[in-house]
Amino acid sequence: MNYYTKIKFCGIKKKSEIDFLSNFGGVDFLGFVFYKKSKRYINLKNAILLINSIKFFYKVGVFVNPSKKYILKILKNVNLNLIQYNGEEKINFCEDIKKITNVPYIKVNRINKISKKTIKKFNRIEDKYLFLDSNKHYGGKGVMFNWKNLEKINNKKIIVSGGLDYKNVKKLVRKYKPYCVDVSTGIEINNRKSIKLMKKFINSVKNET
Template structure:
């Protein structure tokens, strides 16, 4: 099971996450309390190993904005968290993760309109399009046919409930942000515990 930590904003937490075994790190380029500047993202990404996926998180961006962020920072995966159309996603020459807010099976069925390899399933929208720390009914996933799409589970995950997520069918990656924070800041102890919980549980399965 792969682990993605989203909303990192400084070198210390990014490098610490890498040492603990994280597989992907998300950088937010949208209105959010976790939004990061191009210069800060570039500085952090330049120090990360090649094997770590550097994911840029966007909400309803223009193609020009995506191209600028990629060229200036070194982002190598695009995560779209807004109302981007299947057509827009298909035009991008980068690996794309399309995020969906899930409240019912109808929300899950929307993923089949998109050609991207990865989909991210998040909780209901709150103040922001994502990163609200709200989970959804994981029971919706048990009998759903994802048709070979790779699934990233997000929304309300933390070291206490992630074991249950790992046991779900068809999940390829878990994505955490607020679940490894204390007072709105990334907490190194929580990062360590979350990654260790995922990796140790995976060994048991």
Template sequence: MNQQPSTNNYQLKVCGLTKMDQIQEFISLNTNFLGFIFYEKSPRFVLNHLSLEEISEINHQGKVGVFVNETIEKIAEISEKAKLNFIQLHGDEDENFIKDLRKNVKKEVKLIKVFRVGTQNLKLETWNLEQIDYFLFDTDSKAFGGTGQTFDWQTLNEIEIPIPYFLSGGISLENIHQLSTINHQPIALDINSKFEIEPGIKNLEKIKIFKSLLK
């Protein structure tokens, strides 16, 4: 086992959830954020497995809906019906889109804007931070995440990050020790494909080990 990172008790987001029994297990483990992917091209598209009503009935304050280049109307509708707490924008949404979205969802719903490291402009200081609650940094891919690939985390040491952020993209038991090399630490780690048996089916024991290392 690699050495344990020095950490400020990272919060944990498990993304790509599709099974209700596993969701309840993660709730019992006090997982901070539960990620549901509303992107039809994803192998973890949640509506192939759970209804909006079922998601709405999940008793948790960290339900995150992940959207990729979706319409404002559809995001607002799903957010309302599924009773989401967070909206994660994983596509090419710009500031005007986010401003309009903010007007169409409940003010208590938090917005997470994803930057795919590799192609997207990382001049974060140019963004209107009144509209965004968190950033999330992920590895760039045509699949918009879930690839298990890691970007060079040293990139984050070269930019100013003005608000709290999530770190995603290939985080695993094998590279967790490298988190200590990031100067401005994330508030939360977003795990997905590296902790799966198959898309949407999580390896609970592996996640329990990972979670124990974050304490």
């Protein structure tokens, strides 16, 4: 096949998780949550120790409505490749941070379904990357959005998040061929990353591409 869907595991907090993924392979992006109200939050001290030593993954910092002071402090001390904004951040704010730090960003679009209106909206966006997640809170809740009409969004590298697991991701990848799939809850048991579920998710995606 002439494509393959990339994988992002979000909410990484432990070195043992990174060690496993380094050995097992198959994951392209690791997401680290800097939102203090999240159960997957990683503080600055741990982030410095964990993230700055990573060599083989694209490192994504996940933020929700951060203050300028807070995000600049994180970016000054933590070596991130990409900023992911999950809140109601204004584009001017995102662009300002990019100009100061030279770190690119992506803005998450929270939706319930893909209507004709949203298709027109997304097709007008100039950015070639489009991140779609459920409209339930700020992500990481294990809730899906309706994928119907996903194929009608043109010329975008689509990243899909929200309620994915090793079972339903097979259909998503097979039918819609997204650029990337993003998962947190679907690879966890009792709020902890599961080696078994991570393996199953990676294999499900790779078997369909």
